Amino acid sequence: MSATRHLQILALLLLLGGGAALQLRNMLVPATFGEIGTYRAAALGTNAAHPLTFPSDARCLKCHEDVQEERVESLHTVVRCVHCHGFGAEHITQATAVEVDSSVTIASAQDWDHHFPTKVDLFITYDRATCLACHQATVGMPDSFLQINVAEHLEDQGAEDVEDVNVCFECHTGHSPGL
Amino acid sequence: MDAAEFIYPNDPHVAWSIMIVLYPYITGLVAGAFVVSSLYHVFDQQVLKPVARLALVTALCFCMFATLPLLLHLHHPERAFNIMITPNATSAMAGFGFIYSFYMLLLVIEVWLVFRPDIVERVNTNHGIRRWVYLVLSLGVPRITEQSLKIDRRLIRILAVVGIPAACVLHGYVGFLFGAVKANPWWSTALMPVIFLISAVLSGIAVLLALYVFICWRHQVAPEIECLRTLVRYLWIALITAFSLEALELIHMGYEAGSEWHILRTLLTEKLAVSYVLVQVIVGSLVPLVLLSVAVIAKPSRRMTVWIACIAAVLILVQVFAMRWNVVIGGQLFSKSFRGFVEYRISWFGREGILAAAVVLMLPFIALYGANRVLPISTADDH
Amino acid sequence: MVEPSDELKISKDRSECDGCDTQCACNATHDLSPPDTNLTTGPEISNDADRRNFLKQATTITLGALSLTVLPWSRDNDDGKNVGGGSATPIVYGFLVDTEKCIGAGKCLTACRVENDVPEGYSRTWVERYIHYKDGRVEVDRVPESGYHAAGLVDIDSELIDRSYFVPKLCNHCEDAPCNQVCPVHASFTSPEGVELIDTDSCIGCAYCVQACPYGVRFVNPNTNSADKCTWCYHRITQNEKPACVEACPVDARVFGRLDDPESELNRRLAKVPHHVLREHLGTHPKLHYIGLSGEVN
Incomplete structure (x- = not known):
């Protein structure tokens, strides 16, 4: 009986265990790992597959092309539809459904009113909050940006009802605000 | 600076919890205990013979549970093995799987070799299932010869030699894991691995001292006074080194007073006033420093030495825990904006709660108790 | 293999x-x-x-x-x-933030949250406001997601202020990203376009990347239990759409484009004025550039 018998068995166990571990590890390497870089290439697809929620103006203008004409020359050409009207996710879903089946009805803008400021659906359309979300004079804004101090502005312009939420639209339109 | 507080929006969620405090604490105890066992096996410190086996098995018992806090912390524990399947060579954390496995294997083999004579003896003196258990433990070779013992002893010595750098890597890398985070001025220092390593040795000696005295008390035997005195001396040296390094780091940070010093100063003096200033520095370092100095220099009576050693060891164990806490949690209490602080709220229950942490800390001791039932670990049995 | x-x-x-x-x-x-x-x-x-x-x-x-x-x-x-x-x-994508244009309307914040299902209490992007008072104090706060007006916050007396400005923050998509360096499992990686992405199916949720990011843009998403952060809307840019926050900005304070295309709007705007990156001293080489960055900003 060799004096190193127990060590031989130990070495055998280590060898078997190590081999099994290596084999196991090689089997467990994810499918697309290392195909492009040192990562799972399929993760690129997973990241790219996330649904697009934020609607581009193009989607809106498919139906509301008249708006583009209104604002093309105005200071609001850079303003996107969603800035004032919200994501309109539900609205777009309804509009898309109409394209396929004309019997579907689209909820009118008024139905969405007072949801302001919901995150994914239409905002109220005629409310000074829509304008002031950007134009309310706030510390931090660059001087070049058109800032409104509402009280002063309304007084200067001789507005009749300074509490009226629709007051901005007596002089301005959202799509072509003018000055 | 008189600025109002401002924190980044994601910073209130303290990402590393008490489990990440426990993890370096436990691996530190492993590394420290192993170093003591190596002092006996490699450097032939015969005076440490009474605690040599205890040290080795303590290291093994703590090492067994070193991964538990990490698994409790991981948000995807079921993917834990990814760190060995697709490891990132530039990540200190990816090194963990390999370093830990290697070290655990080394510990198991060394413990097995040390206890092989006892295992073999028990194969021959037991019957039925117990005999089978010991037979499996002996790997089916229940025989000992003079020559095999000689080979085993040489192998133990080799493993103990290899184990010292392995233990240093195991724990030094934990320090590196924090020290190499340039985003965090409280962590980012090259001293971090060294500080972690020395405090690991410190905590390892302390836990052995406490365990040894406790076991002797349980068995109603007097601890070997020379062994105790040696441990006290090592503890004293480790404490002085650890404390000096930690002080050096802090003084250096404060003297350089870089752009983030203002937030660190507030962190230490206000947010960590209790856990750093009181627990880590005063109660955990200065008090034991005085106690151990008395024990080493004045050579008090046997009874007195035991008391001093015990109190100092317990205080040091608290201190090292506080140090881990102050590094891990403290480093997350300020926002990366460096303009404000966040709060770490710990719950009692849940995966990362206080109860879970207590269980994690208890398990190695329970394992040690269990191991002691199977094999003769506590030296009191030797007498 | x-x-x-x-x-x-x-x-x-x-x-x-x-x-x-x-x-x-x-x-x-x-x-x-x-x-x-x-x-x-x-x-x-x-x-x-x-x-x-x-x-x-x-x-x-x-x-x-x-x-x-x-x-x-x-x-x-x-x-x-x-x-x-x-x-x-x-292919090197880059991002430009023009702090001289940002008005702090917060449109980008809602856009990002909705587009990317970012859970409440976490942010992939945010906008800081720095206020330099005449007495030397510098105060910083964060633009509410509904904007200051809808949040009903009382404005600060501008008489007390020297200057003030907004600084939008998002992932810097660093050339030498510390998050990638520390990720133990290659779940944080750089896409072929140089975009820093997360493989949420490999991430073990250790949060080391959260610690390593100097900019605080990372978090562990409580819904996926994986690391999460701004991807420059990878799903949009791979379909020739702009990132949601860029699309949402009413004043063009955020610009996304190719750094390696001299004709891109990004490079045309960068070419005209001095620009900086955040925490340059950390050597992360961000691909997020700032125009008008004040020294106070970190």
Whole structure:
């Protein structure tokens, strides 16, 4: 009986265990790992597959092309539809459904009113909050940006009802605000 | 600076919890205990013979549970093995799987070799299932010869030699894991691995001292006074080194007073006033420093030495825990904006709660108790 | 496992790319002009790549020696880098924030949250406001997601203020990203377009990347239990759409585009004025650039 018998068995166990571990590890390497870089290439697809929620103006203008004409020359050409009207996710879903089946009805803008400021659906359309979300004079804004101090502005312009939420639209339109 | 507080929006969620405090604490105890066992096996410190086996098995018992806090912390524990399947060579954390496995294997083999004579003896003196258990433990070779013992002893010595750098890597890398985070001025220092390593040795000696005295008390035997005195001396040296390094780091940070010093100063003096200033520095370092100095220099009576050693060891164990806490949690209490602080709220229950942490800390001791039932670990049995 | 021959093939495909499959995601860029050699980022990339390769090899050897195993794909790694960010057709996206334009309306914040399902209490992007008072104090706060007006916050007396400005924050998509460096499982990685992404199916949720990011843009998403952060809306840019926050900005304070295309709006705006990156001293080489960045901002 060799004096190193127990060590031989130990070495055998280590060898078997190590081999099994290596084999196991090689089997467990994810499918697309290392195909492009040192990562799972399929993760690129997973990241790219996330649904697009934020609607581009193009989607809106498919139906509301008249708006583009209104604002093309105005200071609001850079303003996107969603800035004032919200994501309109539900609205777009309804509009898309109409394209396929004309019997579907689209909820009118008024139905969405007072949801302001919901995150994914239409905002109220005629409310000074829509304008002031950007134009309310706030510390931090660059001087070049058109800032409104509402009280002063309304007084200067001789507005009749300074509490009226629709007051901005007596002089301005959202799509072509003018000055 | 008189600025109002401002924190980044994601910073209130303290990402590393008490489990990440426990993890370096436990691996530190492993590394420290192993170093003591190596002092006996490699450097032939015969005076440490009474605690040599205890040290080795303590290291093994703590090492067994070193991964538990990490698994409790991981948000995807079921993917834990990814760190060995697709490891990132530039990540200190990816090194963990390999370093830990290697070290655990080394510990198991060394413990097995040390206890092989006892295992073999028990194969021959037991019957039925117990005999089978010991037979499996002996790997089916229940025989000992003079020559095999000689080979085993040489192998133990080799493993103990290899184990010292392995233990240093195991724990030094934990320090590196924090020290190499340039985003965090409280962590980012090259001293971090060294500080972690020395405090690991410190905590390892302390836990052995406490365990040894406790076991002797349980068995109603007097601890070997020379062994105790040696441990006290090592503890004293480790404490002085650890404390000096930690002080050096802090003084250096404060003297350089870089752009983030203002937030660190507030962190230490206000947010960590209790856990750093009181627990880590005063109660955990200065008090034991005085106690151990008395024990080493004045050579008090046997009874007195035991008391001093015990109190100092317990205080040091608290201190090292506080140090881990102050590094891990403290480093997350300020926002990366460096303009404000966040709060770490710990719950009692849940995966990362206080109860879970207590269980994690208890398990190695329970394992040690269990191991002691199977094999003769506590030296009191030797007498 | 990728054989060397496959590697070559991929590189070749890339150089002849005329819109390949979605996985390599270069379809977003094949319509753009070929890269210019006089790029500001060009030489840096190759130097950094060399240094990274050396470091990676050094670490791999060290780890390999320690771990009984040599990582079989460590060599693929370096070649893989070249496929996207290296020699053949470097695609380098960049991002520009113009702090002189931002009005703090917060439109980008809602856009990002909705677009990317960002859970409440966490943010992939935010906008800071710095207020320099006349008495020397600097105060910082964060733009509410509904904007200051809807949040009903009382405005600060502008008489007390020297100057004030907004600073939008998002992922910097660093060239030398600390998050990638520390991720133990390659779940944080750089896409071929140089976008820092997260593989939520591999992430173990250790949060080391959260600690390593100097900019605080990372968090562990409580819904997926994986790391999460701004991807520059990878799903949009691979379909030739702008990131949601860019689309949402009413004043063009956020610009996304190719850094390696001298004709891109990004480069045209960067060319005119001094610009900086955040925490330059940390050597992360962000691809997020700022115009009008004040020294107070970190």
